[in-house]
Amino acid sequence: xxxxxxxxxxxxxxxxxxxxxxxxxxxxxxxxxxxxxxxxxxxxxxxxxxxxxxxxxxxxxxxxxxxxxxxxxxxxxxxxxxxxxxxxxxxxxxxxxxxxxxxxxxxxxxxxxxxxxxxxxxxxxxxxxxxxxxxxxxxxxxxxxxxxxxxxxxxxxxxxxxxxxxxxxxxxxxxxxxxxxxxxxxxxxxxxxxxxxxxxxxxxxxxxxxxxxxxxxxxxxxxxxxxxxxxxxxxxxxxxxxxxxxxxxxxxxxx
Ligand SMILES: O=C(CO)COP(=O)(O)O
Numbered sequence: 001x002x003x004x005x006x007x008x009x010x011x012x013x014x015x016x017x018x019x020x021x022x023x024x025x026x027x028x029x030x031x032x033x034x035x036x037x038x039x040x041x042x043x044x045x046x047x048x049x050x051x052x053x054x055x056x057x058x059x060x061x062x063x064x065x066x067x068x069x070x071x072x073x074x075x076x077x078x079x080x081x082x083x084x085x086x087x088x089x090x091x092x093x094x095x096x097x098x099x100x101x102x103x104x105x106x107x108x109x110x111x112x113x114x115x116x117x118x119x120x121x122x123x124x125x126x127x128x129x130x131x132x133x134x135x136x137x138x139x140x141x142x143x144x145x146x147x148x149x150x151x152x153x154x155x156x157x158x159x160x161x162x163x164x165x166x167x168x169x170x171x172x173x174x175x176x177x178x179x180x181x182x183x184x185x186x187x188x189x190x191x192x193x194x195x196x197x198x199x200x201x202x203x204x205x206x207x208x209x210x211x212x213x214x215x216x217x218x219x220x221x222x223x224x225x226x227x228x229x230x231x232x233x234x235x236x237x238x239x240x241x242x243x244x245x246x247x248x249x250x251x252x253x254x255x
Contacts, residue, residue, distance in 0.1 A: 007211045010172070010232040011252050012046035012131075013239040014071065014099060024053040028060045030242040035064040039253030043232065048099050048131075051085055058094025069097030069131065072105060075118035077126065087119075087126040098123045101157070102133045103178045113157050117164035124169040131172040131234070132161045133215065134199075139179040139187075147194045150177065154195065158202045168208045174234040175199060180216030181236070187216055189225035196229035220247040 015024055031047055039045075048069035049057050058068050070093075074084035090098060100123070101116030120130035134157040140146040158173060165171060175196050180187040196212050203210035211231040214222070219238030223230075232252055239245040 176215040193229035
């Protein structure tokens with residue numbers, strides 16, 4: 001069988017909790033300035049700010065094709081869940097994407113494959129695209145062992161999410177090796193390509209679009225080395241300078 005055509009490329013950035021309110025809004029305004037460039041026809045772009053700036057960000061981005069995301073949701077739409085954020089409300093606020101299962105949420109806030117899967121189902125039910133972060137915790141020093149161990153650890157993370165969303169729902173999987181997040185540089189390109197090629201097979205039978213991103217200290221120069229395995233990048237710190245984001249967009253968009 002010939003390989004399936006690859007989906008449209010996509011680049012996005014999470015502000016995590018790095019910015020204050022005004023900094024987030026000026027960053028989002030900066031992204032708006034990038035809209036309309038030549039990349040627009042070739043790739044999708046998204047930004048995931050904190051919850052509090054979601055509606056103001058939606059208003060800023062309204063004239064553009066840049067997609068807005070939220071950093072988490074709860075798996076129920078309404079009810080007695082103090083402190084949680086409803087997927088319904090996130091959708092109504094203007095988000096199209098919801099990030100789930102990030103390593104920081106798994107490590108610090110009790111997120112598991114099970115909760116990420118329930119939230120992915122809730123996202124799809126509310127017309128949101130689940131962007132689920134997956135990745136192995138530790139890095140083996142022998143390259144071949146590292147690939148096998150990563151695939152073994154990521155497979156149930158992927159399968160639990162895919163089992164929880166309708167077959168035709170769009171899904172984004174962000175391969176983010178935990179050890180490569182917040183690091184000086186991204187994971188070794190061969191490692192990323194070898195792992196993501198295998199992970200793509202897990203979604204091969206789906207009718208919905210499944211895109212695979214790489215995240216973890218990604219920035220300008222990262223994409224070209226791993227393009228064989230991934231459909232784009234999910235960026236953190238190194239895209240919080242809008243000039244770096246512009247460079248990445250040009251690289252991924254092939255401008
Ligand atoms: O976690 C990440 C994106 O979700 C990546 O963060 P850094 O690029 O800052 O390592």
